Amino acid sequence: MVTLKEVLGPLWTAAKHVFAKPYTFKYPYERVPSALQENYRYDPKAGIAYPGSKGRHLLRLDKCTGCSLCDIACQNIAEAITMVYAYDVFLEMAESAYAELGKRGSPVTRAVDLIAEGFTRYLSDEYRGGFSHPILPVMVDLKAATKTQSGYSVRLNADAVWAHGLDRLVVNYLEDPFRALISEGYEVRLVKDESPDRAVYELSKDGSSVTLRVEKRNLNIPVNKKSYFPSVDYGRCVFCGFCVDACPFYALEMTPDFELSSTSRVGLVYNPVALAGPKISTNPPSINPIDAIMGWLRRKLG
């Protein structure tokens, strides 16, 4: 038979804990006030690491020389760093082809739609809404064309398209659209181009053609003439900080920003501009007022 003590004992224990001082926080509504808000840094000349939180990296574009030492340091840890170049993508077409752009069923419209889809297929509706995704370029208005001598030129990317090289860019963004175009009867032809920084393709069908030009963008950073920077894949990074220790040019730090979750795999890959920018993670929703008061009381009275 259950005794009164056995019934009341657990209730008493539970009641005591209602007012016990909590050692946990209601994250994300409450933050740990003592969390180190300094960046983790390393001074290569002095050989000293400064204490700081090891969250998202901060890349100083003006100091990064593109030496790849951070990438090499990471290779035996997590292979989270990829060195990347910035590219621009242009669609060029004659006036007659430009007049067809936007018309339903026109080969020009179909070709442009498929190429644009190659660059935006990972984007959720949220990203299409306007703010820049950490890695993917947001497509610009296709009708915002520049008049050229031979017709019109449309820059397809709003932000730089980052890739390890032209080959990688084609695999990441253009292979699927090219395959779809060929299956729909288009001729996709690589126009001979001697420059390793540029690729030009001609997409044609039924007498209409569009030229796709991909070329490297120079960010005009004096110490990094090739505009070659690290990107970090936070799906792989273990936040060890070895890349920071390996940088001889004070270009890399780690910040207290640890809120890096994403609903897509590619959302975890931060390009150099995202790494150089301010905190990206969003503020959490505000806490229910009753819970806020209870939390405050428990901390004060516990």
Ligand code: SF4
């Ligand atoms: S902190 Fe991340 S990116 Fe840097 S070396 Fe470690 S695993 Fe690689």
Ligand code: SF4
């Ligand atoms: S961040 Fe530092 S180590 Fe990495 S490429 Fe730039 S200068 Fe070199």
